[in-house]
Each structure stands twice: as C-alpha cells, then as structure tokens.
Amino acid sequence: MRSHSHPVMTGNHSFKLDNATLYLFLSVNTSITISVIYMIVTVINLVGNGLSMWLLIFRTYPKTPSIIFMINLTLTDMAVGAALPFQITYQLQGYDWTLGSMMCSVMTLVFYTNMYCSILTMMAIGIVRYLGIILPMRYRDKVGTGKKKIIAIISCMLMWGLVLSVLHPLMKTDLTFYIPELKITTCFDILKREMLPSKAAWATFLFSMVFFLFLLPFCVTTFCYVRVILKLAKDSKTAQKKRAIHLISVVLLVFTFCFAPNNILLFAHAVLKLFYGQSLYMAYKLSLCLSCLNSCLDPFIYYFACKEFRQKLRKLMNLSSQSSADSMKTKHKECSYSAHYNCDSLEREDSKVSYPQRRSTK
Known part of the structure; x- marks a missing residue:
C-alpha cells in the first residue's frame, strides 16, 4: 500500500515537491534526451562488454590478477547494460515506476554498485601495475602466482562487500514514492528522510559514499599511475610509454568525466536539501x-592495460596482431628488460606460461 505522507529530503517535515524536481518530471525533452543517451550507452555497453567478457574468459591466458579484476569490472558493466532498458522505460513513461518497490531497489543497487565497484576495481588494477612495475622483485618473490590469483578473487569479494555495506540503507528502504499531484510513482527520484534516523546518519552515509568509495580510491589510483608513468619515462621503450600514457588517460577520463560529477553533485545536492x-x-x-x-x-x-587482450582483439577483427607496438622484436626487448610489463603485473612466472616455447631455455 502506498504512503502519501512520507517526509522526503526537502528539508521540511512534510512532503513538498521543489521546483527543480517538478521541472524534471514535467520536462518531456529532458526525459527524451536522457533516454536516448541511455539507449546509445546500452547498445555500446552490451556489445563492447560482451565481446570483452568472451575474450577475457575464453581467449586470454593466463588469468593474471589484472585479468580477474577486468572480468569483475565487465560483470558490473554488463549488469548496468541489462538494467538500463528498465530505466529508459521508466523515464519515457513520465517517471512512473510500475514494477514495484523490490525491482526499484534492485535497479538502484545495480546502478550504484556498478559505479563504485568500477572505481574500486580501477584502483585495484592500478595497484597491481604499481607493484609489478615499481616493486617488481618484492612483488614477485614474496607472492607466488597462485596466491596472487587468490588475493585478486578475495579482493573482488571484499569490494562487493564494502560497496553493499555502505549502500545498505538503500537495500532496506522502499525507494518508490507516490506523488498525488502528478499521479506517478517515482523510483529513487525522491528519497525519504526517514530512510536514516538523523541528519548525522545521513551525513555519515553520504560521507562514506563520497570519501571511501570515490575520493580515496581516486587518490590511490592517481598516485599509482603517476609513479608508473615516471618509472616508464626513465626506463622503458617508447611503445611502453605510449600505452601507459593512453591507459592512464582513459582511467583519469573515466574518473573525472564519469564519476566525479555524479559524486560531487550527489553530495552537494543532499547537503543543500538536508540543511x-x-x-x-x-x-x-x-x-x-x-x-x-x-x-x-x-x-x-x-x-x-593488457597486451594479450589487445592481440586477441586484433586477431578477432582480422587485423594483424603484429604492430609497431606489439611486434616480436619489441616484445623480445620488453621481456628481456622486465617480464612484468606484459599485462600489468606479468611476472616472469606468467610470462613462461604465456610463451611455453621458452621453457627449454630455463
């Protein structure tokens, strides 16, 4: 049974729809624009990540820690791709959610677990690259290949556990809200103030999301990649530096363009609403x-990030797997310099598995 009198994050003790939210609900052009963007994202998401998942699981060996993290990241991305059609339908129906409170909670969790698991996974990939390139001997000698895989799997589980624990208030609350004046039921567009017991609890919830799930991982990721760039700038070949710069550019682009605006605006909007x-x-x-x-x-x-993924993709697309960046000559020089540059951590043990013909030279 719907409740029409739940207080929401309006700063008042009774429900009152503010002008900005009302404008959003009544703006057909805004709904269509956002829906079109989601449609494009859905197609690119499912095609790109479906192909990536197939390559990562069935065509990329060995399964290094970075590959495990990439599989985890792809799973969260595909979950969002599967959830977006529901969001598109919701918006095109005038923000009227018809699938019930349980489905609303599931869709909300999918969106936010994807974002924060992606952030934490990118941080983990950055840490692996940092250990493999900045501290190669210590990383390789103290942690065996099998242990690295186990640590990577446990790390993925811990990421999910951390994200779900922070987002727990969203799991135990009915996120739908009926607006009598518009005769629509929203889904996570109006938060009930009673979701948390006090303003202090709200502040803790928002701070945990922004600091532990965004700001801290962003700082760690930036530190790791800056150190990697500085190391490669001094010691590595041009092809390695170019790939590292491209990788770091994409990672920082995702953080600054995709994640930062949402987290900053979420925090600012909630603080302005509450106080x-x-x-x-x-x-x-x-x-x-x-x-x-x-x-x-x-x-x-x-x-x-991964040379073998790059080669498999080129082969799949009927492109030459040999390029100026990945030629046998360059690969030989890279391996002779330091085997861990191949596919992030790529310690010498993994390099032997990837290239069995070298076993005889051991």
Missing part, C-alpha cells in the same frame, strides 16, 4: 548519464 532546502536535482540527474558512460569506456582500459 538549506535547496536543490541541484536536475544537474545531479544529468550527471547519472555521465556515470553510466564508464561502462562503455572500460573496454578501452582492457585494450591498453
């Missing part, structure tokens, strides 16, 4: 489109 009765809802809603674009950009991360 000042102001709203940034239109800007926040548009920033959700940007956050979904990360699922289209992630395959580019795989392309620049």
